Amino acid sequence: MRDQQIINKIKALKMITPRSTWVALNRDFLLRQIAADQPAEPVRLGARALLRATVGLFSRQVFQPAVVMLLLVGVSLGGSLVASAAFYSLPGDSLYGVKIALEKTQLAVTPSDERKAELKVTFAQNRVKEFNKIVAQTGVTPAVKQERMNQVVSEFQKNVVAVEGHINKIAENTDPLDEQAKAHTLRIALSLSSETQELAKSLGEKTSGLSEAEKVGVEAMVAQAVESAQQTSLSAQELVEGSRAGTEASTSTEAITDPEVTEGEGSQPLGEAETSTAEFSAPLITDVSADADQPDAAAGEAN
Amino acid sequence: MKASKLQEKLLLLKLKQRDPDAFAKVYDLYVDPIYRFIYFKVPRRQDAEDLTSEAFLKVWQYLTETEETIRNLRALIYRCAQNLVVDFYRSKTRGELMEEEGQLAKVEDARQQNFLAQLEARTAVESLEPILRRIKDEYREVLLLRYLEELSIGEIADILEKSKGSVRVLIHRALKVVRELSTSNERPADHQ
Structure with a gap:
């Protein structure tokens, strides 16, 4: 017998099938058996599951080194172009969503609360800049302008409210016995307090450039945002008070009091914080001069 | 009926999420081939049916409990069936098997004759x-x-x-x- 004949005969064995009654009965039996541990609601496959299935299917091709290299180059080139284009976008532009998404991504990859709070302050500053640009925009209808301003202001508010959340977290996480940590928290709180104060102030100023008709629409919202920023600043101020109360007791009187040194040694945000504090928040001035000791004391101890 | 690879992957994911409909689909797709796979390994039709049923239950239990990533659903079902056949022979003592084989000769003959009659009627070739x-x-x-x-x-x-x-x-x-x-x-x- 030739191979082909054998193969044909093997194919003929397809006739061997289970009894159809058994197949049906057994189906019911099995479904009853598994019914005990099935979920209550019907299962829906999410986008993630579908993506996993597709990636799994092509995983062999996808993980070829050449393909990976191409993808990497493509993604990084395309990505950086889009990112830089998005950076200059304003509400109403198609890339503005990308800009916000990029900021969120940046936040998501930032582990520490302090850094997150600082980032959000930076984002809030971006919003103020955007607000500025929208105010200066010509050739758009007042309705569109107002809508864009509302979008920016609501993003701004989200940012400052989130900063407040971070401040509370930082306060919770600071070990009251760890002097260095407290000094550090103090610096962060000072910087945040002054920066949010500044934000509130500059956003308030910006509305003055608007025409009366434009003002009516956004004024209430801006006022609310300014209030949020001030509230955040206040929280930071409370944190300053709390940390200072703790650290003051342990700070020796010989600590160096030269603010120049502090500014030189401190990180950039700290330097800015002190300057802006001096400019915008009169009650803070005393705090700064008193608190400028802390980082130095810490540095001195470290030395 | 053969499931496409993507269809299989989706079934696999749904099974992982304990979807009884997906299980029913898998059963419909594979009950014939798995039955045939076992059929040639065990002496009686009854054994083949029992083991087939058990194989599907094993697959369900395995998929809903394991943390491992399963690459190939079909291969998994066949392997479950294969393991059950091995267990089947292990659980039987030598004496039991010999005894069964004696009885089997008659059953087997009747079954084969029946099957051959069907086959010959259609293809007129020996099975x-x-x-x-x-x-x-x-x-x-x-x-x-x-x-x-x-x-x-x-x-x-x-x-x-x-x-x-x-x-x-x-x-x-x-x-x-x-x-x-x-x-x-x-x-x-x-x-x-």
């Missing part, structure tokens, strides 16, 4: 079943998976946990053995 029951397990498996279930070499390699090369060699040898056996059957005088 390969008796020959397939006589050859080594792995020879029979590769032939059935390759030509009856029409699986690719890669899929068979996954199911039998062998390399593609050794699956090809096995198919070649299996065909040779079946050829020899069928030739000797055709000449009853040479039959040992």
Whole structure:
């Protein structure tokens, strides 16, 4: 017998099938058996599951080194172009969503609360800049302008409210016995307090450039945002008070009091914080001069 | 009926999420091939039915409990079936098997005659079943998976946990053995 004949005969064995009654009965039996541990609601496959299935299917091709290299180059080139284009976008532009998404991504990859709070302050500053640009925009209808301003202001508010959340977290996480940590928290709180104060102030100023008709629409919202920023600043101020109360007791009187040194040694945000504090928040001035000791004391101890 | 690869992956994901509909679909897709796979390994139709049923239950239990990533659903079902057949023979003592084989001769004859009658009525050729029951397990498996279930070499390699090369060699040898056996059957005088 030739191979082909054998193969044909093997194919003929397809006739061997289970009894159809058994197949049906057994189906019911099995479904009853598994019914005990099935979920209550019907299962829906999410986008993630579908993506996993597709990636799994092509995983062999996808993980070829050449393909990976191409993808990497493509993604990084395309990505950086889009990112830089998005950076200059304003509400109403198609890339503005990308800009916000990029900021969120940046936040998501930032582990520490302090850094997150600082980032959000930076984002809030971006919003103020955007607000500025929208105010200066010509050739758009007042309705569109107002809508864009509302979008920016609501993003701004989200940012400052989130900063407040971070401040509370930082306060919770600071070990009251760890002097260095407290000094550090103090610096962060000072910087945040002054920066949010500044934000509130500059956003308030910006509305003055608007025409009366434009003002009516956004004024209430801006006022609310300014209030949020001030509230955040206040929280930071409370944190300053709390940390200072703790650290003051342990700070020796010989600590160096030269603010120049502090500014030189401190990180950039700290330097800015002190300057802006001096400019915008009169009650803070005393705090700064008193608190400028802390980082130095810490540095001195470290030395 | 053969499931596409994507369909299989989706079924796999749904099974992981304990979807009974997906299980029913998997059952419908694979009950015939799995039954046939087991059918040639066990003495009685009843055993084949019991083990087939158990294999599907095992697959469900495994998929809903394991944390491992399963690459190939079909291979998993076949492997569950294979393990159950091994357990089936392990659980039976030698005496039980001998006894069953004695009784089996009659049942087997009746079954084969019935089957042959059907086959001859349609194709007028002699069935390969008796020959397939006589050859080594792995020879029979590769032939059935390759030509009856029409699986690719890669899929068979996954199911039998062998390399593609050794699956090809096995198919070649299996065909040779079946050829020899069928030739000797055709000449009853040479039959040992």
